[in-house]
Amino acid sequence: MNFxxxxxxxxxxxxxxxxxxxxxxxxEFIIILKNVSSLLETNNFNFWIDELxxxxxxxxxxxxxxxxxxxxxxxxxxxxxxxxxxxxxxTCEKLFTYWQEDDLCSTQxxxxxxxxxxxxxxxxxxxxxxxxxxxxAMDICAEPRFGIALVSDLHGVVVVNNLY
Numbered sequence: 001m002n003f004x005x006x007x008x009x010x011x012x013x014x015x016x017x018x019x020x021x022x023x024x025x026x027x028e029f030i031i032i033l034k035n036v037s038s039l040l041e042t043n044n045f046n047f048w049i050d051e052l053x054x055x056x057x058x059x060x061x062x063x064x065x066x067x068x069x070x071x072x073x074x075x076x077x078x079x080x081x082x083x084x085x086x087x088x089x090x091t092c093e094k095l096f097t098y099w100q101e102d103d104l105c106s107t108q109x110x111x112x113x114x115x116x117x118x119x120x121x122x123x124x125x126x127x128x129x130x131x132x133x134x135x136x137a138m139d140i141c142a143e144p145r146f147g148i149a150l151v152s153d154l155h156g157v158v159v160v161n162n163l164y
Contacts, residue, residue, distance in 0.1 A: 006039050007079040014091065018071045023057045025067075029095075033088070040085050048092040051148050059150040061098035061113070070094055097148050113149035122149045 010032055017028035030052050033045040052060070070091050077087060097112040109126035116123070 003039070003081060004079060007081065007084050010036050010039070010084070011074060011077065011079045014088070015071070015074050018067055018074065022060075022062060025062075025095075026052055026057045026060060029092070033092070036085065036088055042085060044085060044089060045092075047146075048089075048096065052096065055148070055150065059152060060096050061149065061151045061154055062095055063098065066094045098154055113154060114146055115149045115153055117145040117147045120153065122153050 013028065013032050013035075017025045017032065020028060030049060033049050033052075037043065037045045037049070073087075074091070093112050097114065111124040111126050113122060113124050115121060
């Protein structure tokens with residue numbers, strides 16, 4: 001089986017997972033991320049693998065909008081060795097971090113919600129690297145350990161609607 005066939009199988013696995021219930025979707029994504037990590041010989045997916053494996057699926061703040069948006073994108077996507085990894089990383093951020101379509105930074109980049117695991121402080125980061133703290137300024141002396149902002153984290157700092 002050639003490389004492109006492996007990519008196409010992983011693409012079909014993503015599309016299939018996106019049609020599943022939340023718990024199944026997350027379990028399937030862990031497998032897909034591990035497979036693609038091995039196929040592309042990269043560690044770029046380790047953050048998402050670790051976060052998904054260590055977090056109860058009910059705490060991952062998925063929205064229906066994100067699922068529908070990524071389904072459309074993957075159905076149109078032509079698998080390519082040069083873009084597959086980045087598209088999958090973008091998909092993970094859209095699916096597994098809370099975001100609102102109209103929550104943009106000054107350069108019109110979409111914000112996604114994360115937290116510092118040392119302090120549990122929630123912040124949002126745009127695709128252009130702009131950061132806004134939602135609780136209070138992080139302690140810059142401590143080495144941050146970043147993770148996704150969980151459903152329970154978000155209820156205290158933002159109005160969370162339409163979770164999957």
